[in-house]
Amino acid sequence: MTDDNDRPRYMISVAAELVGMHPQTLRIYEQKGLVRPKRTAGNTRLYSDSDVERLRLIQQLTSEVGLNLVGVARVLHMEDELRRLRRRLERMEHEMRRSLEEVHRSYRRDLVLYQPPKPPISRN
Amino acid sequence: MTDDNDRPRYMISVAAELVGMHPQTLRIYEQKGLVRPKRTAGNTRLYSDSDVERLRLIQQLTSEVGLNLVGVARVLHMEDELRRLRRRLERMEHEMRRSLEEVHRSYRRDLVLYQPPKPPISRN
DNA sequence: AGCACGTTCACGTGGCGTGAGGGTCC
DNA sequence: AGGACCCTCACGCCACGTGAACGTGC
Numbered sequence: 001m002t003d004d005n006d007r008p009r010y011m012i013s014v015a016a017e018l019v020g021m022h023p024q025t026l027r028i029y030e031q032k033g034l035v036r037p038k039r040t041a042g043n044t045r046l047y048s049d050s051d052v053e054r055l056r057l058i059q060q061l062t063s064e065v066g067l068n069l070v071g072v073a074r075v076l077h078m079e080d081e082l083r084r085l086r087r088r089l090e091r092m093e094h095e096m097r098r099s100l101e102e103v104h105r106s107y108r109r110d111l112v113l114y115q116p117p118k119p120p121i122s123r124n
Numbered sequence: 125m126t127d128d129n130d131r132p133r134y135m136i137s138v139a140a141e142l143v144g145m146h147p148q149t150l151r152i153y154e155q156k157g158l159v160r161p162k163r164t165a166g167n168t169r170l171y172s173d174s175d176v177e178r179l180r181l182i183q184q185l186t187s188e189v190g191l192n193l194v195g196v197a198r199v200l201h202m203e204d205e206l207r208r209l210r211r212r213l214e215r216m217e218h219e220m221r222r223s224l225e226e227v228h229r230s231y232r233r234d235l236v237l238y239q240p241p242k243p244p245i246s247r248n
Numbered sequence: 249a250g251c252a253c254g255t256t257c258a259c260g261t262g263g264c265g266t267g268a269g270g271g272t273c274c
Numbered sequence: 275a276g277g278a279c280c281c282t283c284a285c286g287c288c289a290c291g292t293g294a295a296c297g298t299g300c
Contacts, residue, residue: 065198068191096219
């Protein structure tokens with residue numbers, strides 16, 4: 001997950017080449033807060049692979065979907081939110097199943113302890 | 125909820141007046157699928173109060189937020205999705221609590237049936 | 249010294265709002 | 275017949291992408 005996909009690698013001309021965009025466009029995207037490449041000590045932008053991937057996503061949203069840059073920012077943020085909610089929902093489903101089983105197990109333990117030795121418990 | 129907020133009421137000039145927009149703009153919005161006013165037999169658009177409210181929302185997203193129309197459509201749709209997920213999450217929380225209590229109650233009933241009359245149940 | 253970087257400004261294109269023209273329904 | 279509706283076309287403005295100019299870092 002957090003491997004070196006985030007390591008700053010490419011300067012702007014390379015990154016632009018990778019995604020087939022104008023370097024100036026990438027600068028505009030940064031200015032509007034759509035990507036946040038790191039900088040060298042000499043103030044040169046360095047794009048990570050994650051940044052490049054994000055650029056491709058932005059490209060898709062603008063050129064194919066037709067969003068303007070405000071829309072791209074908004075949609076990217078809302079997609080994060082959606083992913084978060086879906087994950088949370090899924091985890092809650094698991095948690096729910098787990099808890100129910102846990103309770104069942106706990107009570108069955110009690111039942112075993114307390115059951116009279118003679119008649120076996122009949123279960124359906 | 126589904127009272128007469130959905131009843132077709134205002135023709136385009138009135139609706140446009142209500143929200144302070146150009147009638148032609150409303151036609152464009154319909155053409156792009158952002159609002160779907162009903163029509164009279166004579167093909168005249170009739171906007172409901174819900175439609176008018178939606179128009180105000182669209183107005184906010186375009187003029188204040190700065191979205192283009194594609195963005196408005198997308199954002200409106202994603203907001204619906206977000207609301208749906210949040211509601212579902214909330215209902216699941218309730219359901220989880222309810223189920224757990226239910227199971228507890230069910231087992232306690234059993235415990236009463238099965239507990240031996242002599243030694244009292246010791247609990248930690 | 250040279251090349252790619254940095255920023256700022258200028259231009260072209262396209263989306264969107266607004267208006268006009270012409271036809272149709274009450 | 276008049277007025278508001280319908281639709282289509284035309285114009286203006288602004289956002290965005292692209293390029294040029296000029297300065298700076300390696």
